Amino acid sequence: MKKTKTMNRRTLLASPYIVWVIGFTVIPLGVIFKYALTGQEGGFSLENIGAIFDPIHFKAMLFSLEIALGCTLLCILLSYPLVMALKALNMGRQSFVMFIWILPMWMNFILRLLAWQMILSNNGILNFLLTKLGLEALPLANTGAAVMIGVVYDYLPYMVLPIFNAVAEIDEDIIEAAKDLGANGFTVFRRIIFPLSIPGLLSGIVMVFVPSMTSFVISDILGGGKLQLIGNVIEQEFTKSSNWNLGSGLSVSLMIFVLLSMAFTTKNDVEGKGSAIW
Amino acid sequence: MVEKLKIFLSRFYIAFIILFLYAPILVLVMLSFNNSRSRVTWGGFTLDWYRKLFSNGQIMEALATTLVLAFASALFATVIGVLGALGIHAMRRKNYQMMMVFTNIPLLNADIVTGIALMLWFVHFIPLGFGSVLLAHMTFNIPYVILSVMPRIRQMNLSVYEAARDLGANAVYAFFKVMLPQLASGIISGFFMAFTMSMDDFVITYFTKGPGVNTLSTMIYGEIRKGIKPEMYALSTIIFVVALLVLLAGNYRPGKKQKNQELLEKEMRR
Numbered sequence: 015m016k017k018t019k020t021m022n023r024r025t026l027l028a029s030p031y032i033v034w035v036i037g038f039t040v041i042p043l044g045v046i047f048k049y050a051l052t053g054q055e056g057g058f059s060l061e062n063i064g065a066i067f068d069p070i071h072f073k074a075m076l077f078s079l080e081i082a083l084g085c086t087l088l089c090i091l092l093s094y095p096l097v098m099a100l101k102a103l104n105m106g107r108q109s110f111v112m113f114i115w116i117l118p119m120w121m122n123f124i125l126r127l128l129a130w131q132m133i134l135s136n137n138g139i140l141n142f143l144l145t146k147l148g149l150e151a152l153p154l155a156n157t158g159a160a161v162m163i164g165v166v167y168d169y170l171p172y173m174v175l176p177i178f179n180a181v182a183e184i185d186e187d188i189i190e191a192a193k194d195l196g197a198n199g200f201t202v203f204r205r206i207i208f209p210l211s212i213p214g215l216l217s218g219i220v221m222v223f224v225p226s227m228t229s230f231v232i233s234d235i236l237g238g239g240k241l242q243l244i245g246n247v248i249e250q251e252f253t254k255s256s257n258w259n260l261g262s263g264l265s266v267s268l269m270i271f272v273l274l275s276m277a278f279t280t281k282n283d284v285e286g287k288g289s290a291i292w
Numbered sequence: 293m294v295e296k297l298k299i300f301l302s303r304f305y306i307a308f309i310i311l312f313l314y315a316p317i318l319v320l321v322m323l324s325f326n327n328s329r330s331r332v333t334w335g336g337f338t339l340d341w342y343r344k345l346f347s348n349g350q351i352m353e354a355l356a357t358t359l360v361l362a363f364a365s366a367l368f369a370t371v372i373g374v375l376g377a378l379g380i381h382a383m384r385r386k387n388y389q390m391m392m393v394f395t396n397i398p399l400l401n402a403d404i405v406t407g408i409a410l411m412l413w414f415v416h417f418i419p420l421g422f423g424s425v426l427l428a429h430m431t432f433n434i435p436y437v438i439l440s441v442m443p444r445i446r447q448m449n450l451s452v453y454e455a456a457r458d459l460g461a462n463a464v465y466a467f468f469k470v471m472l473p474q475l476a477s478g479i480i481s482g483f484f485m486a487f488t489m490s491m492d493d494f495v496i497t498y499f500t501k502g503p504g505v506n507t508l509s510t511m512i513y514g515e516i517r518k519g520i521k522p523e524m525y526a527l528s529t530i531i532f533v534v535a536l537l538v539l540l541a542g543n544y545r546p547g548k549k550q551k552n553q554e555l556l557e558k559e560m561r562r
Contacts, residue, residue, distance in 0.1 A: 028379025028391070030372050031434065035394045038431040042409035043397075049412055096309055099302035113539055114310065119492065120535035121317050121528055124512045128520065129316030129323075132331060139319070167312065220400070228402035231494065235516065245404050252408065252499070262412065265405045272402060 049262035062263020071247055071264060075271075078244040081158070082227035085165040089173035089222050090215070092166070096174060097181050097211075098203065111178065115171045127164055127235045134160050134236070156238030164232040172221035180214025181207060224272055244268055317532065324525035331519070341526040348523050350511070355527065357422070358491060358507040365429035366486035372430070373437025373486075374479055378471075380438070381445045395435045406432065407499030420502030428500040429490045436489060437482035444478035 053059025065071055105111055118126065133139045134154045141151040154160045184207060192202050230245030244264065251261030324342070328335030345351065380391045398406055410431065414424045448471065456466040472479075494509035501510060512524060
């Protein structure tokens with residue numbers, strides 16, 4: 015009896031947070047919906063939400079989707095060999111691995127992107143090395159490929175680490191048992207390591223897909239301002255065109271799209287979502 | 293033979309990925325020693341940018357703003373987040389789940405949407421400036437604190453707190469003496485993570501800041517077209533080296549190893 019009483023009173027501790035959630039999560043979302051649903055002349059309208067299907071915006075949306083899917087796929091393809099390589103060298107649990115990934119984040123990410131711009135530019139470091147080696151220079155500057163390298167560079171850690179953590183937790187005995195029973199390396203990967211890494215893979219997908227789809231800085235710097243992601247279009251509605259209603263409408267469409275695609279990857283239990291992110 | 297090839301390929305692949313990760317950092321460190329304002333020519337070695345850095349008022353001001361913002365938002369977020377997590381944990385299942393959904397919203401939403409939504413709301417009642425950026429940073433920091441403290445609360449032994457109360461401790465005293473020590477590691481990693489997220493943020497700051505307020509990120513973004521001041525490379529190199537030393541010290545202190553690894557793992561899984 016006493017316990018439930020303290021439990022009930024303890025919920026009061028959450029009051030500042032509840033106020034915060036209402037004031038800075040719920041109301042702002044309400045406000046952005048209000049702007050999104052207000053037409054050019056005031057009054058209710060769906061035109062801003064529907065604006066996502068305008069050819070220009072839709073093209074940006076498709077390009078964003080292309081970048082996000084490509085980036086997610088490339089990150090997965092780069093991550094598994096890396097995790098397996100670390101395992102082969104018995105670095106499965108070392109903090110050194112975390113260390114390698116966390117350190118670059120302390121260098122400002124816009125500066126790192128500018129460094130990539132220099133590496134990839136037409137008379138940049140990469141092409142200098144390629145021509146020195148007698149190979150043909152790659153015209154990567156301001157192309158979709160450069161944007162793709164940028165997003166993969168930026169979000170690869172978010173794919174590697176959850177997979178790495180999931181694989182590190184696999185009981186070594188299971189793998190030994192499979193080997194004793196005659197499984198070769200590939201079978202071990204296919205039947206044991208991959209299936210057990212799926213929770214990590216799913217949280218990796220969530221953490222890579224959304225930001226790579228909505229980023230606008232990466233395309234700004236590596237796309238040379240010519241390649242527009244949906245993030246660039248929204249940003250410009252606010253900073254250049256000052257059409258806040260249209261910008262809000264596109265944001266809401268984007269949010270709905272992202273939530274729908276998340277529904278495919280994460281299961282419907284809240285607890286799982288939180289721990290997956292974690 | 294096959295084993296040797298496997299080891300070789302593994303080493304080669306890891307080296308390739310490390311090169312991919314650190315190539316741009318190498319470029320930036322070199323630029324900080326480059327005796328030329330141009331980004332494309334090497335004008336010889338110099339320490340000038342490091343000397344000039346400390347007399348560059350603008351950069352020093354942005355650095356101070358960034359650090360104060362990170363510290364203040366992490367501190368406030370930790371207080372609200374820890375109390376929030378304790379309260380939510382005591383809620384009935386339905387309310388508990390609802391609160392966790394709200395906690396996940398800022399994490400799952402695109403930064404650009406969060407930033408715009410906050411900006412549209414802020415303009416109704418406060419001038420955009422340091423205050424609005426602080427509120428925005430607290431908003432995205434609180435969920436990190438809650439998610440890092442919540443597992444500790446679940447593991448916490450509540451009967452110790454009950455016992456302290458039965459033995460005559462008042463609620464506040466029992467909270468500080470009994471509950472808080474059990475949660476300390478979660479609170480510290482939550483604070484550390486909030487600090488890092490705040491330092492790292494560009495998009496949300498960009499939309500919620502007013503004119504005249506700059507963090508390092510927004511200042512760098514503003515300089516892209518005109519060209520980055522080389523002092524900025526020097527500052528980034530210093531921050532990088534400090535982080536390197538802090539992480540090294542944290543990683544190789546005996547006994548602390550396990551805890552730090554956990555901290556880093558959480559940090560990375562954010």
